[in-house]
Amino acid sequence: MDKKYELNVRLFKALSDTNRLMIVNMLSYNELCACKILEQLGITQPTLSHHMKILCDCDLVKGRKDGKWTHYSLNGDTVSNLVSFFHDITITDNNCMCKEDEKGCYD
Amino acid sequence: MDKKYELNVRLFKALSDTNRLMIVNMLSYNELCACKILEQLGITQPTLSHHMKILCDCDLVKGRKDGKWTHYSLNGDTVSNLVSFFHDITITDNNCMCKEDEKGCYD
DNA sequence: ATAATATATAGACAATTATCAATATGAGGT
DNA sequence: ACCTCATATTGATAATTGTCTATATATTAT
Numbered sequence: 001m002d003k004k005y006e007l008n009v010r011l012f013k014a015l016s017d018t019n020r021l022m023i024v025n026m027l028s029y030n031e032l033c034a035c036k037i038l039e040q041l042g043i044t045q046p047t048l049s050h051h052m053k054i055l056c057d058c059d060l061v062k063g064r065k066d067g068k069w070t071h072y073s074l075n076g077d078t079v080s081n082l083v084s085f086f087h088d089i090t091i092t093d094n095n096c097m098c099k100e101d102e103k104g105c106y107d
Numbered sequence: 108m109d110k111k112y113e114l115n116v117r118l119f120k121a122l123s124d125t126n127r128l129m130i131v132n133m134l135s136y137n138e139l140c141a142c143k144i145l146e147q148l149g150i151t152q153p154t155l156s157h158h159m160k161i162l163c164d165c166d167l168v169k170g171r172k173d174g175k176w177t178h179y180s181l182n183g184d185t186v187s188n189l190v191s192f193f194h195d196i197t198i199t200d201n202n203c204m205c206k207e208d209e210k211g212c213y214d
Numbered sequence: 215a216t217a218a219t220a221t222a223t224a225g226a227c228a229a230t231t232a233t234c235a236a237t238a239t240g241a242g243g244t
Numbered sequence: 245a246c247c248t249c250a251t252a253t254t255g256a257t258a259a260t261t262g263t264c265t266a267t268a269t270a271t272t273a274t
Contacts, residue, residue, distance in 0.1 A: 002125070005125045005128050005129065006125060008128065009122075009123055009124060009125050009128060012119050012120075012122040012123040012128075013119075013123040013231095015116075015119040015193075016116055016119040016120040016123050017116060017231090017232080018109070018112045018113055018116050019232090021112050021115065021116060021119075021196060022112065024196055024197060025196040025197075028196060028197050028198060028199055029199075033250085033251095034250070034251065035249090035250065035251085038250095043232090043233075043234095044233075044234060044235085045250085045251070045252090046233085046234070046235080046236090046251090046252075046253080046254095047232070047233055047234070048251090049251060049252055049253080050231095050232075050233080050252095050253095051232090052251095052252095053252085054231095065251095067240095067241060067242075067250090068240080068241050068242070068249065068250045068251080069241095069250065069251085070250080070251065070252095074197065074199070076199070079197045082193075083190070083193065083194075086122075086189075086190065087190075089128060089131055089132040089135060090131060090132075090135050090181060090186045091135060092135055092136075092181070092183065120261095124261090124262075126262090140220085140221095141220070141221065142219090142220065142221085150262090150263075150264095151263075151264065151265085152220085152221070152222090153221090153222075153223080153224095153263085153264075153265080153266090154262070154263055154264075155221090156221060156222055156223080157222095157223095157261095157262075157263080158262090159221095159222095160222085161261095172221095174220090174270095174271060174272070175219060175220045175221080175270075175271050175272065176220065176221085176271095177220080177221065177222095
């Protein structure tokens, strides 16, 4: 269970950068090669490479090598899993862990 | 539009920590005071206070002062907004920005 | 008033991160 | 073989972050 948290923390970290969010958005439309992504962002090529590594390492994005080019695409499964996880930890129900406590601030 | 990205980056950053994810999960069940949250996590009180500040500053969590205690609860609106945003940037459609490009890797 | 309790703030430190310039790798084209 | 283009890696630097100890603030009980 702690593993699950750490896995999803990695995904949230990958999404904690404006450039990477924009990359994710671009890839939602279609597979793109790095050079096309680079055109849209005001960063250098090594910085983009670094961001793509972070996105791929957590499986949010898939890379496909094709000759000189690397084509990137969104991994829909990872997106779905993250949405599910976030839904799970935020759904409101009433299983309050402290409802039947006898002392503390909820007497 | 860039503002929207930065706003949501802040939310993703707030979720990029195992302890904070666990706090969010605890609060999904019910409002809790800091002392109750502290019991569940292996961190010191000032560290918890720091985490709560981050969660509150981005509006993911609301704090309500009540005498000695501060009661925290999840902000459902912020949760919904984040889910919408993430859905928006990840939905797959076919408006490829490079479909009609005449040069590059997509000829 | 004084003490105890709940929470916040300040300051320090180690670890992580985003970025860049420089360089390496690797695949086609001439 | 050589050159060019696309991408990755290395090494450096400044900024951010998670954690702690120590201390401050504020509220309630005695």
